[in-house]
Amino acid sequence: MRYIVAECHPAYAILLDENAELVYAANLHYSVGQTVESPVLMETEKTSGNRSAIMHTVRRAAATAAACLLIFGAYRLYMGSADRSAGSTIFMSANASVCMEINNKGEVISVKALNENGEALLSGYSYKGKDKATVSDELVELSISYGYISSGDTVSFYIDAPESGVYDSYRTELLGRLGSYPINTDIQKYDSSVQVRSDFTVSTQATSAQPETAANSTQSYSSMTETAETPAADTEAVTNSTVSTPADEQQAESAYPYHDPETYTGQSGEGNENWHGSGDHGYWYEESTDEEENESSTSEDTDQPYNRRHDWSDGYGRYGQDDDDEDICQYSEDDCDTSSESSWNSWFTGWSGYRFYSYCEREEVSECGGTDICTYDTGRDSYFSCEHGTECVQPDDTTDETEETEKTENMDETE
Amino acid sequence: MPSDSHEIVTQVYAAKKDNKAADSFIEAYMPFIRSETAKFTGRQPSQSDDELSIAMFAFYEAIRSYSRFKGAFLKYASVNIKRRLIDNSRRERRKLGVVSLDQPAGDNEGSSVLSEIIEDKGRPYDELEEREAVHQELAELTERLSVLGITLSDAAENSPHQKRTLEACRKAVDFARSEPGIIEDFLRTRRIPLSAIAQATGESRKTLERHRRYLAVVLLIFSGGFETIQEHIIQTLKGGAER
Structure with missing residues (x-):
C-alpha cells in the first residue's frame, strides 16, 4: 500500500492511502507530497481492531471462565453443605438405641450410639452412602442377629423432621421397609414429651453439619444411663440452632439472590439469545428496532449494537444505579448521542472487576468558564452524569460551599 | 500537586480537539518525550532519530486516547511510548535481513558501494x-x-x-x-x-x-x-x- 503524505505536524502526519482513506501516521521526517510505503500508522479502529478484538475476546473468555468457576465453586459448596447439613433425625429405640442424622436428600450422614448395646451394634458398621430406610433395615436386622430384639418385640422410631410432610414420607417408607420383620414397628413424631427407652443427650457436635464416626460420637454420650428419661428440651434447642431449615435458606436467598442461569429469565436478560456471561454476572445486547440506527452503531468487534448494551450484576445490586449530578449540568441526557462514536471524545470498554462497562464522554466549556464532562456509561444502562471541571466556580451554588472554597484556593495557588 | 494534574488533564482535553493545541502541548512536553526515548534506547536521542519521531507519535496517540478514567496522563503516555518503541524495534528487527545499498560491494576498503554498481532503473x-x-x-x-x-x-x-x-x-x-x-x-x-x-x-x-x-x-x-x-x-x- 502506498500513501501520499498530505499534511505534516511535528508528531504525526496525515496520509492519503490508495483506498482514499485519510490516516494518521508517525512523521518519520516526511514532507508533504512524498509517497511512502510502510508508515507507522495510528492504532485506530483499523489497526488496533484485531488486537483489541483479540484482547476483548480473551478478556471476555477469561471473565466468563472466572464467573463459571465462581458459580461452579459456589454450587459445589452449596450442594456440599446441603449434603452434610442435617435435615432430620431418626431415633431408633430398642435394647440397642441409636440416633441417625439425615440430610435433605434422605441420606444418612451420621449414626451415633445412645447406649452400650448401640455401641456394640454400630461396631464395624458403615452407614456411608446409604439412605435412612436401608440403614434402619440393616440396624434392625443386626439387632435381631445380636439378640437385642426378637420376634414380637416392639422397636420404636422417633422422627424429628422439620415438616410434617417429611415426617409422613419417612414414616411410610420405614413402615414399608421394616414390614417384613416379625417385630412390631412403632413410629412416632419426636417431641419433647416423648420418652425413649435410653437416655441420650444430643450435643452440639452430634447435630453439627460434619459427619462423625461412631467412635468419636461416643464421647458425647459418656454420661448415658440405662434409665429412660425425656430427651432433654435442650436437645430441641440445639437441633434448632444448628440445623438449617428451609426458612433459613429462604432468608439467605433474599439477602443474596441467586438465579439459576439455566432457568432464570428475569431482569438479568438470561434466556435472551444475546446474553453473554453466566450466573449473576453478564450482559446482553438489546436489538434495536430502528434498523438504520442498529446498522449505523454496530460494534466492529462484536457486530452487536453497542448502544443497546445492558449489563447485569445481580449480587452487587449495582444495576441501574443512578447519579444526582444532572442538576449542575448544562446538558441534558439527550445531548449524549450514543449512537455515534464520533460525537464523543473517547469511547472504550473494560472489565471493572464485577461487570463489563463501556462509556464515552464529551467535554464542553461551561457557562462559568469551567468544563462540563458528560459521561454515558452503557454498562449501567443509560447511566448519565455531567460534572463541572475543577476550574468551574459557581458563586451562587451554596450546596458545596466548602468544596468551592477549596477549589478557589487551589486555583489561586496555581495562579 | 493535584492542581498540576488537573491542569495537565485540561490541557490534554484541549489538545484532543485542537491540532494546534496538540502541537504546542507536545512541544512543551518534548523533554519528557526525549527522556522516555532515552530510557528505551539508552542514549540521548537526536532530532533525526526515528525513535524520537515514534515516541512523539505515541505521545500524540496517548493524547487522543486518554481519558481521566485511565489515571495520570504522564504514566499513561509513558506506557504508550514504551509500547510503541518496542513495536518499532521488533519491526526494525524483521528488516535486518535486508541488504543496505550503502554497504561496500567487496571486502576491499576502496570498493564501491552497492548503490553505485546496481543500475538504477528509477527516475x-x-x-x-x-x-x-x-x-x-x-x-x-x-x-x-x-x-x-x-x-x-x-x-x-x-x-x-x-x-x-x-x-x-x-x-x-x-x-x-x-x-x-x-x-x-x-x-x-x-x-x-x-x-x-x-x-x-x-x-x-x-x-x-x-x-x-x-x-x-x-x-x-x-x-x-x-x-x-x-x-x-x-x-x-x-x-x-x-x-
Missing part, C-alpha cells in the same frame, strides 16, 4: 517532479477546503474506518463522478446533495452524513485539478477496496 527526477506536483495539488486542495471550513485533519478524523462504511462512501463518490451535476451542485452550493446520493445509491443518509467532511474532500479531489492525487486513489476506487 529520480520524475519522482521529484511528481512529488512537487502532489505538493502543489495538496496546497490547492487545502486552500479550497478552507473555504468550506474543513481541514485535512478534520477529514482524517472523519474518515471511515469500517469496511462497510468505506464501501458506502465509495458508492457515493462513484455515483457523484457518474453524475456531473452532483459535483457541480456541490461546488456551487458548497453542500453535498446527500439526499440525492443516498436515494440513488441506496446507502443510509445517516451514514453518509456522518462522513460528510471526508466526502467533501474526496468529491473535491474529483472535481478537477487534482490529477496526481486522483491517479493515486483511482485504481482502488475502480476495483474496490483491497483490504
